[in-house]
Amino acid sequence: MALNRQLWIAIASVMVIAFISSLAISFQSARAYFEEQLNLKNIDNANTLALSLSQVEKDPVLIELMIAAQFDTGHYQRIELNDPDGGVIAARTRSADHVDDVPDWFAELAALRVDAGIAQVQDGWKQFGTLHVESLTGFALEALWDTTVELFAWFLGIAVVLGLLGSVVLKSLTRPLDDVVRQAEAIGNQRFITTPEPWTLEFRRVVKAMNVLTGRVRRMLAAERSRLDEMRQRLQRDALTGVGNRNRFNDVLTALLADDDANRQHGLYLIRVVDLADINRDLGHQETDALLRQITTRINAVVERYKEHFTDEHIARLNGSDFAVILTDLLDIDPIAKELEAEMQEIASTQVGDTPIRLALSADTFGPEQDRAAIMVQLDDLLARAEHEQKTCLARSTSENSAVLLHGNDAWRAILRSAIHERTIHTTHFPYQRLEGGLIHREAMVRLKKDGQTWTAGQFLPWARRLGLLAELDLVIFEKELAQLASDSAASPIALNLSIETLLDESTRNRLMSLLATYETLATSVWIEIAEKAVVHHPAAFSEFCEAATPRGYAVGIEQAGHRLMDIETLHELGLAYLKLDRSLTADLTGAESNRNYLRGITGMAHSIGLIVIADGIRSSEDLITVGELGFDGASGPALNP
Template sequence: MSLYKQLWFSIVLFMITSFLGSFFFSCVSAKNYLEEQLYHKNIDNASALALSLSTATQDRLSMELLVNTQFDLGHYQFISLIDTDGNTIAVQFDDRDYSEAPRWLINLFPINIKPGLANISNGWQQVGVLTLSSHVRFAYKQLWSNVKQLFYYFSLISLIFGVLGSVFLRWLTKPLHQAVSQAAAIGDRRFITTKEPRTLEFKAVIRSLNKLSKHVQKMLDDESGKLEKLIKRTQKDEVSGLYNREPLLGRLTSFLHKQNEYAHGALILIRIVDLFHLNQKEGRQAIDSLLVDFGDTLKEACASRSSQGLAGRLNGSDFLVILPACDTKAESAGRDISERLLCVCRDRGLNNVILLSSCTAYYSGENTSEVLTRLDNGLQDAAQNEAPAYIFIDSQAPTSSKIGEHDWLNYLKTALAERRFSMKALPVYSVQEKLLHWESPLQLRHEDGSDLDAAAFMPHISRLGLSSQLDRMVVEMAIDILKQNPKPLAIHLSASTLTHPALMGEISELIQQNSQLSKYLNIEIPEHGVFQNIDGLRAFCQLLSSLDCKIGINHSGQEIKHIAKVHDLGLHYVKIDQSFVQDIHNTPAYQVYLRGLCTILHSIGLQVIAEGVCSSEEWKALNTLGIDGGAGSFFSLRKETDEG
């Protein structure tokens, strides 16, 4: 039984008990009072009527008429006049049944009134005896009126106390509901903290729960910090602080397989000519210091040009810079970075350092080795020139032949207006070989009837500020698909969604209008957008908290140090970026990293799904690391079976 019901039950029980006690004592007191007052009234009435009879004509008829008149005028139960010989002169009696009070009250509290007696005389001689009694019905009427007033009073008091008690209890138990909500969130592995109430007992409970949440958050910070250090040791070059060859090329491969705005970008390859002789001539310490400055300069250049930009050291003398979403500015970016590095050399007085640079654009679907070969050929061409040399290698986008000279802005606006977008269906499996959901990357139907993958148009969608319109359309398309065929469906929203509260509200309203389908809907946000707009994600999760849809983070793994920020948001799963999954069975360092990452994510109730699984060897290795599911080309052969 709830506290509110217990409160009302207690108030009603108390008031009924009080009412019954008050009712009994009040009725007994009123009964005794009425009996006494009516007895005195009977005596007074009898004396007054006897005086009238004594002074009036005392023949039998006159006396009888006077008694009858008095009975008719007054409210008497009976009047009796008897002479001295015991003969009845006059008698009147009212035996009618009146309904002044309920029968149970009359039976429970019978009112017995003593009659009034008076002698009638003629001078000094007694003529007769007068006996009368007022009618008891008026006494019962007054008694019943008192009972009703008492009942109304107690009912009103009960209602007032009930309402006031409910309000007070609601205020008093607000911290209790707060504690219950926090405990439920902790049970769901969302370790939230709440404000401590003023009530001492509840304050102790909330304080304990907050202490637990903070302890878990500290544990997450510590563990993610350890993993961050581990991945830095395995991924980063000790001297320059840049990525090593394997993780850098893994990230490049991941970008080449993406279907978002980062599927296109710029690549810059820089080579220090004859580094071995420079070490001998200038000294190892001076060159190491130069490499440190190179690393800092490249990291600054990457951060200023692309939110996902990164740089690495392929070998002792070669540096590779990846600038996603900068394919249209590849030449200017390459030239700017080359000049920055030359400035570093001049600032250190190392004018004899020779740099060769080549730059090109990469596009989704290209092969990693082909792109690197293109850059190497560029360096060979640069070596033929007088140093320092810079070469830009033009590379046409795969879709240029289809789009031709179309203006991308008009082209995409027309496509949005005509809703020429569609969704593919790619399966995501659990380690138990069960289908988790279908991923739904976008396609754009070209005018010639062919389909463009998202990698071809998403960079332009982002660059032209059309992400909000497309995200809204994606949700509408997903709902239309679910209406026709309800099945678990994952849609990808852009990171910019989290920076537009109005758009988040519109998406929430769209899902709310089709709430019966929300349990099939999975919404994914890229990791780089999540940690840059954590408050936006929190607001988005709160908007969708009353619905059954799931929210996940995709392309994850690079921002492990921030993972503690999402422990209280109510997320459902995280998808690990392909760069950590590629060739995982032959990469012990990444195995240790993924095992630790899975442990952390599982501790806060999140599923872990691997992206870009390409082989059975990778899938088997992932199964031993704690992964909950996987997606990628390895599962494409099962698609037709599941759809059937």
């Protein structure tokens, strides 16, 4: 039972006991008062009547008349005159009166016990008789009932007022308790948040202890993030320009070529500063460095302008003069290629020294399962052709990828809207296993059926993103997967990918949360993951989603993680369940020890706040052993599912 309820029951019990006690005491006091007053009245009336009788002749008729006259005033139940031997001289009696306005149970409970008034009647110097006078108790009983009802009304009114005041005071006193409970639940869900310390001493001590714990976790994570960021910069970043280095480029390219979806298409651009050594001698070291940084800035600007056309960008400096740009899920390389060419021509036009500045560019598409050497040879050949032109220009491949030519904008819009309306989207599932054995979940990979064909995510999701239909696709997938899970009680847990577009659109976000509320009983079997890039760019939307989903029991995680975890400052407050590291981080597990140390640091930091860490795309048994040694909890790939 909740503490608030227990406190209210305790206060209510005390008030009821006090109310009943006060009413009982008041009732007994009032009854005693009425009994005392009636007894005094009986004695006074008996003495008065006895005195009157003593002064008149003792004629039986006269005595009878006087007693009858006194009795008929209506305030007596019995007047009786007895001779010294006990015989009745004269008597008037009335049966016990019944008061209509007084309930029988109260009359029985509050029956007044009043002794009769007794007085002696004299005849000269002799005793004539003894007079007994008893007053009616009905009037007193009715007055006692009215008094009791009035007391009850007053006590009840006061109790209600005190109850309301008590509720307000209790709510004020226990309001900090709600914050304590929320913080405790948050810590239990791996959300290390702080709350203001309440003024109540006991609550303040509890909150202070939990705030201290949160502070320690926060400082520990800050130190670990700083260490990992420094390691990442050293391992994967070019010190001069801040973009990725050759190792980073190789890891990304290896991971993309090993992708399970053979229909994905990516764009690859190479940019070379021709005769960089001559430029360096002419301009000097500092000016040359400034030139290289300017080239990086222009590349970033172009990529930012076209960010809706691809999923992820990877910019790297391969050596002193060469830059590479990989854009995943890119449908058409030409618009960005032309923009890059224009930007590089503008840089070349601002020549400072005697040596002309020329930049050569090449562009091509590639996909999974292509030969790495063939891709690079093709781009190098295109780059050589661009250099041969003796000016800043671009050379691109003339081959066209079928994914681009499959349909145009209007056709894809019609196909996707039809699929959303007719629910022709379905999924296949890829298992993620715990390293010690057992299934973590099955990740749902979306597929689309149309005219007897089945298209993979790599063929239609880039178009859905460009056409603004990703959020609608997410809702269809969630509806179908949750309904399927509800219909099969023996189904294993599933993982569903969620695009940030769904959370940024208020309508689809509300529909999603309504759907999750409907299937809340399945929450422990549903894992929801969002790409790290989306979390970094839209932290508020992701945090709001976590606050709504994790208390319901849904496991929320970050996929393609590991490159920018250090930029998520509130990682310890989100209540996440897992991290699924980007496969480019595990592409070269047999390489330098420093790369393995970086992965070991990520798993250690994640475990410190209760997250499990999953490796993606593990292909060999040797790599599987290595990820276990590095602290990973689970993995996927051919090594686990040959």
